[in-house]
Amino acid sequence: MSNGFLNALSQRRNRYLLMRHGHSQANARGLIISTPERGLSAFGLSPQGASQLDALLADWRWPAPTRILHSDFLRTTETAARVAAHFGLPLQREPRLRERHFGDFEDQADDRYPRVWALDARSAEHVEHGVESVASVAARMQAVIEALEHTLSGETVLLVSHGDPLQILLTALEGQPLSRHRDREPLAPASLTVLS
Numbered sequence: 001m002s003n004g005f006l007n008a009l010s011q012r013r014n015r016y017l018l019m020r021h022g023h024s025q026a027n028a029r030g031l032i033i034s035t036p037e038r039g040l041s042a043f044g045l046s047p048q049g050a051s052q053l054d055a056l057l058a059d060w061r062w063p064a065p066t067r068i069l070h071s072d073f074l075r076t077t078e079t080a081a082r083v084a085a086h087f088g089l090p091l092q093r094e095p096r097l098r099e100r101h102f103g104d105f106e107d108q109a110d111d112r113y114p115r116v117w118a119l120d121a122r123s124a125e126h127v128e129h130g131v132e133s134v135a136s137v138a139a140r141m142q143a144v145i146e147a148l149e150h151t152l153s154g155e156t157v158l159l160v161s162h163g164d165p166l167q168i169l170l171t172a173l174e175g176q177p178l179s180r181h182r183d184r185e186p187l188a189p190a191s192l193t194v195l196s
Contacts, residue, residue, distance in 0.1 A: 019190070
């Protein structure tokens with residue numbers, strides 16, 4: 001997205017809450033699950049993830065959402081559904097909030113992530129090992145907010161997504177080089193960030 005869009009976000013028409021899904025079965029098994037073929041219908045929340053969300057909702061300290069959009073992966077859908085039930089809201093699937101595609105590392109141990117992140121640090125455009133580039137993730141994630149800014153006003157929108165896409169989005173919105181997205185504190189499962 002253009003710097004003009006980033007600058008315009010200081011004058012947002014809506015408030016945005018960014019939420020990483022709760023601890024998932026993929027997290028529990030230490031697996032990379034990043035394709036729709038595997039992530040849409042399997043690898044939902046773990047018991048730990050369900051407990052995290054119960055605790056979060058019991059002690060909700062953020063503005064109440066008025067809309068919820070979520071990645072259509074099972075782990076994010078289940079996370080969003082729990083929040084939606086708590087607030088009595090409908091869900092809206094948004095495929096652009098999906099997990100970053102990790103290419104050749106799909107279904108491998110999650111200790112492969114640092115290899116990708118090391119490549120990210122050299123180039124936000126790289127697609128080595130068939131991985132979705134950081135730049136591509138940033139573009140699709142920012143496009144969600146841009147579209148909402150054109151169609152809504154005065155809403156509090158909860159976006160439920162995944163760790164890497166959210167860290168990349170936050171890096172982009174801060175105007176930092178995308179190659180530095182891993183310089184941010186990692187987002188914990190079931191964590192929530194308010195865009196300021």
